[in-house]
Amino acid sequence: MALATATIDFSALQSNLARVKELAPNSQVMAVLKANAYGHGLVKIAQRLADADAFAVARIEEALALRTGGITKPIVLLEGFFKASDIEIMLANNFQTIVHDEYQLAALEQANLSGCIKVWLKVDTGMHRLGIEPRQFDAFYSRLKHCPNVCDDVQLMTHFACADDLSNSYTDKQLTTFFALVNNKPEALCLANSAAIINYPQSHGQWVRPGLMMYGVSPVQGRVSQDLGLEPVMSLKSEVIAVRHVRQGELVGYGGHWQADKDTQLAVVAIGYGDGYPRHADNGTPVLINGQRYPLVGRVSMDMITVDIGADNRSVAVGDEALMWGRELAIEEIAERANTIAYELLCNITPRVSYEYLG
């Protein structure tokens, strides 16, 4: 039996997708599956998202893995293609591409194709990562519309930098910039990531691009998933492999990072940064053993963590289940204790962890 296990709850996934549709009832859903579906299992997750209208990934290899897995829905490459030789692959596999730069547009214009590629023109409205500048919009739009290798229905998109924070007016600026450009265009618009789906209904457009919220994690600062009607999809679990005493004053783990201030017992749990549990989780990070919260103490090792279960505890034994995050223990809380974000924790699950799919 495997120790570290990620249990994936398909009914939670479906309920979260239904929640996206409830929040954005007039939009089609491009479900974001990059980075192994945020650590949940690329093909398995895609198979269970029959109600999504399209999928989105960051790399052509991820898109090809979906096709190899038998997935037939449209797939959008969120960063577009990186070399001209990818264009034939996109055409053959019904991939759609973002265009964010001149080199991509030029490659599309120079290609000699037997069909057309569906394009999403990405405008940089303030993220300053990928996207054409607003002043380039008219030229790009017209060249795409005239390019025979590009399908007629060019879609228009942008991406928000601060949509997770409603008190930040930057998103309003991005919205104003975008809508000023696309004002009279008949094309479908796509702006919203998870945070904007929740915080900015005016950004929904014809398409939305949910990632994190589909996996049941809050994308919004200061809100937990339950408040938003989302259900955590992943539970990360392992087992207690030792229960031992430590005396007052003894040091625990690498660097002697924690010292017992009284006699107590430790449960040693078989999970560590070699499984993707964050090394930076600090003393006091909660771990659930048999449904009870206990504090992690000492450094997270590659293969183990140590948990203070108290001197008088008779209820924890070798073989008991320990939960790192899931429905009863919010990953948002663990991320905060580890000074990171839930996105990173999910993506960091390593191949040593086994997957179990429910429902």
Ligand SMILES: *Cc1c(COP(=O)(O)O)cnc(C)c1O
């Ligand atoms: C990852 C990504 C998304 C999804 O973001 P979430 O915050 O996970 O909802 C949407 N759009 C683009 C361009 C992305 O790269």
